[in-house]
Amino acid sequence: MSEIREQVNRTLESATPALYAALSPLGRRMFYPADIPVQAQEARQTTFNGTIGIFTDGRGNAVPLPSMDAVLTLSEDDRNRAFLYSPVPGFEELRTLWGDWQRDDMADAPATCLPFATAGLAHALSIIADLFGGEGRAIAIPTPFWGNYRQNFELRTGAVVRSAPAYHEGRFNPRAIEEALADLPSGEPAVAMLNFPSNPGGYSPTREEREELKRSLLRIADQRPLVTVHDDAYNELVYEAGVPKRSFFWDMVGTHEQLIPIKVDGATKEFAFFGGRVGFLTFGLDLDATTTEALESKLKSISRATIGSPVATSQVILLQALRSGKAREEVEQIRAIAAERYQAIQPALAALDPTLLRLLPFNSGFFVLLEMPAELGLDPHAVRKHLIEHYSTGIVSISPRYLRIATCSVAADALPELVARVERGVRELAGRR
Amino acid sequence: MSEIREQVNRTLESATPALYAALSPLGRRMFYPADIPVQAQEARQTTFNGTIGIFTDGRGNAVPLPSMDAVLTLSEDDRNRAFLYSPVPGFEELRTLWGDWQRDDMADAPATCLPFATAGLAHALSIIADLFGGEGRAIAIPTPFWGNYRQNFELRTGAVVRSAPAYHEGRFNPRAIEEALADLPSGEPAVAMLNFPSNPGGYSPTREEREELKRSLLRIADQRPLVTVHDDAYNELVYEAGVPKRSFFWDMVGTHEQLIPIKVDGATKEFAFFGGRVGFLTFGLDLDATTTEALESKLKSISRATIGSPVATSQVILLQALRSGKAREEVEQIRAIAAERYQAIQPALAALDPTLLRLLPFNSGFFVLLEMPAELGLDPHAVRKHLIEHYSTGIVSISPRYLRIATCSVAADALPELVARVERGVRELAGRR
Numbered sequence: 102m103s104e105i106r107e108q109v110n111r112t113l114e115s116a117t118p119a120l121y122a123a124l125s126p127l128g129r130r131m132f133y134p135a136d137i138p139v140q141a142q143e144a145r146q147t148t149f150n151g152t153i154g155i156f157t158d159g160r161g162n163a164v165p166l167p168s169m170d171a172v173l174t175l176s177e178d179d180r181n182r183a184f185l186y187s188p189v190p191g192f193e194e195l196r197t198l199w200g201d202w203q204r205d206d207m208a209d210a211p212a213t214c215l216p217f218a219t220a221g222l223a224h225a226l227s228i229i230a231d232l233f234g235g236e237g238r239a240i241a242i243p244t245p246f247w248g249n250y251r252q253n254f255e256l257r258t259g260a261v262v263r264s265a266p267a268y269h270e271g272r273f274n275p276r277a278i279e280e281a282l283a284d285l286p287s288g289e290p291a292v293a294m295l296n297f298p299s300n301p302g303g304y305s306p307t308r309e310e311r312e313e314l315k316r317s318l319l320r321i322a323d324q325r326p327l328v329t330v331h332d333d334a335y336n337e338l339v340y341e342a343g344v345p346k347r348s349f350f351w352d353m354v355g356t357h358e359q360l361i362p363i364k365v366d367g368a369t370k371e372f373a374f375f376g377g378r379v380g381f382l383t384f385g386l387d388l389d390a391t392t393t394e395a396l397e398s399k400l401k402s403i404s405r406a407t408i409g410s411p412v413a414t415s416q417v418i419l420l421q422a423l424r425s426g427k428a429r430e431e432v433e434q435i436r437a438i439a440a441e442r443y444q445a446i447q448p449a450l451a452a453l454d455p456t457l458l459r460l461l462p463f464n465s466g467f468f469v470l471l472e473m474p475a476e477l478g479l480d481p482h483a484v485r486k487h488l489i490e491h492y493s494t495g496i497v498s499i500s501p502r503y504l505r506i507a508t509c510s511v512a513a514d515a516l517p518e519l520v521a522r523v524e525r526g527v528r529e530l531a532g533r534r
Numbered sequence: 535m536s537e538i539r540e541q542v543n544r545t546l547e548s549a550t551p552a553l554y555a556a557l558s559p560l561g562r563r564m565f566y567p568a569d570i571p572v573q574a575q576e577a578r579q580t581t582f583n584g585t586i587g588i589f590t591d592g593r594g595n596a597v598p599l600p601s602m603d604a605v606l607t608l609s610e611d612d613r614n615r616a617f618l619y620s621p622v623p624g625f626e627e628l629r630t631l632w633g634d635w636q637r638d639d640m641a642d643a644p645a646t647c648l649p650f651a652t653a654g655l656a657h658a659l660s661i662i663a664d665l666f667g668g669e670g671r672a673i674a675i676p677t678p679f680w681g682n683y684r685q686n687f688e689l690r691t692g693a694v695v696r697s698a699p700a701y702h703e704g705r706f707n708p709r710a711i712e713e714a715l716a717d718l719p720s721g722e723p724a725v726a727m728l729n730f731p732s733n734p735g736g737y738s739p740t741r742e743e744r745e746e747l748k749r750s751l752l753r754i755a756d757q758r759p760l761v762t763v764h765d766d767a768y769n770e771l772v773y774e775a776g777v778p779k780r781s782f783f784w785d786m787v788g789t790h791e792q793l794i795p796i797k798v799d800g801a802t803k804e805f806a807f808f809g810g811r812v813g814f815l816t817f818g819l820d821l822d823a824t825t826t827e828a829l830e831s832k833l834k835s836i837s838r839a840t841i842g843s844p845v846a847t848s849q850v851i852l853l854q855a856l857r858s859g860k861a862r863e864e865v866e867q868i869r870a871i872a873a874e875r876y877q878a879i880q881p882a883l884a885a886l887d888p889t890l891l892r893l894l895p896f897n898s899g900f901f902v903l904l905e906m907p908a909e910l911g912l913d914p915h916a917v918r919k920h921l922i923e924h925y926s927t928g929i930v931s932i933s934p935r936y937l938r939i940a941t942c943s944v945a946a947d948a949l950p951e952l953v954a955r956v957e958r959g960v961r962e963l964a965g966r967r
Contacts, residue, residue, distance in 0.1 A: 130689055136681040137930055140918065144928025149952040151939040152928040154733065154900050156806045156868060159945025164806055164868060168858040169851050172607045186808045220653050220811065223842030231690075248569040252839040256563055257664075300587065373589045373597055375619045376846025378653065378811075406685040409656030412845050413809025418602050425601040435589060435597060467587050485573065488580075495577025495585040497570055506584040512592025519582040 105398070106132040112395035117386065119326035119359045120396075123290040125235030125258065131402040138189060138405070155185050179417050187413035189401045191218025191381075195416050198423040199381055203366065205429075207347070211354045213364075214393060216381035217400050218411045222334050224404075225365045225380040226253050231403050233292050233328050234258035239285050242294040243267035243277035245301055245470070245499050250294055260292070267299070273306055273462055275314035279321055290326040293318065297349055298335040298466030301497070301505040305339050305465040306349070315352050322357040329353055333366040338436060339465040340443040354385035361386065368419045370467070372428075373435055377415030438513075439467070445513035446506075449520035457527045458504070467509035471523070473502045477531050487530055492522040538831070539565040545828035550819060552759035552792040553829075556723040558668030558691065564835040571622060571838070588618050612850050620846035622834045624651025624814075628849050631856040632814055636799070638862075640780070644787040646797075647826060649814035650833050651844040655767050657837075658798045658813040659686050662725075664836050666761050667691035672724040676700035676710035678903070678932050680733050693725070700732070706739055706895055708747040712754055723759040726751065730782055731768040731899030734930070734938040738772050738898040739782070748785055755790040762786055766799040771869060772898040773876040787818035794819065801852045803900070805861075806868055810848030871946075872900070878946035879939075882953035890960045891937070900942035904956070906935045910964050920963055925955040 109132045114121040133139070141153040150161075158164055162177075163184035175183060182192065190196065196215045204210040219225040226249075234240065236259040242250055244264045254260040265280035267273065274280075278293045285291060297305045306314060321327050331350035339346045353362040367380030384396065404411070422428045446469065450460050457477070461470040473479050481498035488494040497505040504523060511519055542565045547554040566572070574586040591597055595610075596617035608616060615625065623629065629648045637643040652658040659682075667673065669692035675683055677697045687693040698713035700706065707713075711726045718724060730738045739747060754760050764783035772779040786795040800813030817829065837844070855861045879902065883893050890910070894903040906912050914931035921927040930938040937956060944952055 127690065134681060134685070135915075140930050141928070143919075144922050146926075147922055147928040148926040149944065149948055149955060150928040151941070151944050151949075151952055152930050153943055154803070154940050155808050156803065156872070156900070156942045159943070159948060161943075163808075164871070166805055166807070166855050166861070166864040166868075168855040168860055168864060169805070169807060172851060172854055174605045174607065182809065184807060184809050220657075220845070221842045223838065224653075224840060227840045248567060249838060249842075252567070252835060256835070257560065257839045370587070370589065372599055372602070374599075374602065374617060375588050375596075376615065376617050376850075378841065378843075378845045378847075402685060402689070405656065405682060406690045407657060407660045407840055408811065409654045409682075410811075412653070412811045412848060414811075414848050414851065415845060417809075418605060418847065421605055422599050422601040427601050428599070431599040431601060435599075438597070439589070467589070482568075486576075489577050493579075493581040495574070495580040495583040497573050497585050507587050508584070509589045510586055510592070510594075511582065511584050515582055515592060519584055522582060 105134065109395040109398045112392055116388065116392040120361050120386070123233050123326040123328050123361060125231065125233055125238060127235060128232040128399060131399050133398040133401040133405070175417065179420070183414045183417040185413065187218070187410045187416055189405050189410050190397060191411055192416050192420070195420050195423070198420070202423060202428065203364070203383065207351070211351070211385070212387040213354060214384040214386060214388060214396065216383045217397070218416060219380040219382055219404065220408050220411050221378035222332070222365050222367050222369055222380040223249060223253070224408065225367070225382045226250070226332070227257070227407070228382060228400060228403050229330055229363060229365070230254045230258050230260065232399060234260035237261060239263050239282060239289070239291040240294065241278040241281040241291060243274070245503055246294065247296070247300050267302060268461055271459070271462065273304060273310050275306065275310050276317050279317045282321060285325070287324045290328070291321070292328045292330060294330050294332060295349060296332040298338050300335065300466065301468050301470050301499060301503065302461055303464070303466040303468045303470060304462040305344050307344055311345060311349060311352060315356070318353065318360065319357050322359040326359050326361065328361045328363060331362060331364045333364055334370050335466040336366055336371050338439055338467065340440045341464040344464055350385060355387065372419060372422060372432060374415065374419060377418060378412050379415045379419050439509065442508045442511070442513045442516060446508055446516040446520060449517040453520070453524060454528070457531060458524055467507055469506040469508060471504045471506070473504070473527060475502060479527065479530055484527060484530060488523060488526045492526050494519060494522040494526070496523060538567065542828040542831045545825055549821065549825040553794050553819070556666050556759040556761050556794060558664065558666055558671060560668055561665040561832060564832050566831040566835040566838070608850065612853070616847045616850040618846065620651070620843045620849055622838050622843050623830060624844055625849050625853070628853050628856070631853070635856060635861065636797070636816065640784070644784070644818070645820040646787060647817040647819060647821060647829065649816045650830070651849060652813040652815055652837065653841050653844050654811035655765070655798055655800050655802055655813040656682060656686070657841065658800070658815045659765070660690070660840070661815060661833060661836050662763055662796060662798070663687045663691050663693065665832060666725050667693035670694060672696050672715060672718050672722070673727065674711040674714040674724060675727040676707070678734055678936055679727065680729070683727055700735060701894055704892070704895065706737060706743050708739065708743050709750050712750045715754060718758070720757045723761070724754070725761045725763060727763050727765060728782060729765040731771050733768065733899065734901050734903050734932060734936065735894055736899040736901040736903060737895040738777050740777055744778060744782060744785060748789070751786065751793065752790050755792040759792050759794065761794045761796060764795060764797045766797055767803045768899040769799055769804050771872055771900065773873045774897040777897055783818060788820065805852060805855060805865060807848065807852060810851060811845050812848045812852050872942065875941045875944070875946045875949060879941055879949040879953060882950040886953070886957060890964060891957055900940055902939040902941060904937045904939070906937070906960060908935060912960065912963055917960060917963060921956060921959045925959050927952060927955040927959070929956060
């Protein structure tokens, strides 16, 4: 078995030295052994196929329970796919269609690996954390950030989160990652989290900010192997005309040999399929077949050891949208509702008393982030509980002094009242009624 | 945050000292922080609820894409559940119904924790590996065993697999785990894998063997905290009248204070829902509410950091069966087909030339395991390839000299021919045609 590992590691080391250098000890250890899934694949054309532990009718067809089968309306092929195992990297058809979806109408899209299906975006992140995290590894994340990044990288793998403010004086800070890594010894690999539109911030950088961010990341890559993780959960939910919608991932692909851009996206938010758990990992690298296989050996072994295989049922449901020719239109309908809510909340945000609540940059995504001035001395968690108890209003509190409003789960006409209640609650606790 | 961790760890240490002693460093580190899911839960009754990042119509209802919604026939409530997030431990209704399903018609079933939903059985195993594995921890697994155990525990967490033969001279060896742990210093915690019906073995112990196994495990628990992992993937697929069907997990619950039995089961094989990825972890411990919460804090934090939340869509599909009142009958129909295949393969197995292939104990499950006598000097992987190329026959090869036939994916009338071809291929390679 360790022969396979040696070969996989040697291939990666020679074809993608920066990626190899950035692998965690676990990332170096993992490889996909030639056991049951590989053996089943090799035997798939046999007349008498007794390889795999799926229960079929003996001719390759699923035998679902009638009570479960009854709720799914699918072709016979799709029904078999939905009830039997998915390949560990996901269904080939879905991976291809998702790659097309990511590219949309891009002219001259750069080559990347095929998207690798995961059990939702958190699982894609956990595979990246396993591959590139590990004891002591620096993970740069601009603050404020989604708490699960810390759980996933730091608590779980022992990596060390380094952060710098995402906003300086109310403006996006394109050098946050560079600042966070400034004193990391040259040559030491690092991971950078990039999340646009952001959570909890609701921000996407402008064209000029993207240029500056790109230059900053390239300077880091001059110093060290840099894995840029592009968390595109809220892909293209951008509401201001001048702000680029296309993922910043595409700006970074192929720009520096020490830079490894990885796109994390999926159906969760982009297709409003929260419960389905279909995510994707896409490496922004142009690899030959042998190197692709070596990289997938790593990905497959971690995925198989954590979840077995990704959800077939949800992949088949997502396929219906991607095959329908209507996905673009249907997704746009959801984006239009999100944009309507964005417009509906603007007057209320503009009217906020800045001595109580300050709006952080907001032009996209699912969330509005408000900051309470430090001089108020208010604990955001106490504010949150007060709003539930006295104003029947739910928001998320984030240390040290942020409140996050999810516009995605509130109707447009309720948003002004929600904002007004948040302000009233803060005013009351600040002793200024 | 570390206050919550301290409290969780102190609770477990005082209420379940053996479990606490068996936790890995990662298991001690993990806890569920009071962030978004907890905050969303606290705000669930508010009029203006802007907590959670799900896209809804503003009144809590999902807004699925029409092309995806069209293939699912569900009540409005279930449709919302299928498209929105599941709670991290799974839907309460499903957890309760699965707990009932596990107990079936058991009189006086002992108290256990509520089943905790996972993304399939491999994910349940990976949570156990994270909680109780880790560098140097002993994992006793009788040989031959499913390769993914090694990937999951050893390669991923650094635990050390210790094994002893599951069969001695063609008979089940109830002391395999005790033998594997014999020289482990007293007091050092260990994990034991128990898999009945087994894979790749296709065996379930008799009543006497279970008694002996139980006594053996209790002797180990006299020496050390022992986590017994009951992999019940093939639950109750037992074809011989005298052999107990009920999970051996129930024999161990509540028998020793140093013993922590954990049941791993799910819809994958038991409900022929391979693609759905619904598994469960059930701790065979009778815990009070505070201790249950502390244990779930560990489980939820690992699950959230690896997959976010379990698959809602598949849980809802599984719920249809469990609510229908027909699950028992529908599952029995699949078991009846499996039993028919078991009968159909018997004459072919009985006719095997024992100088070429020896049948290992087989009375249950999805697989037949054949051993080639050592004196033939045949490489099982070479035999496998030969069977594909010259006999259009697919089987799984396992080192050092095993061949596994999956009866679950072959029709009853094809099984005799499949066995005959395997034997012909082995005879040919043994130079005896």
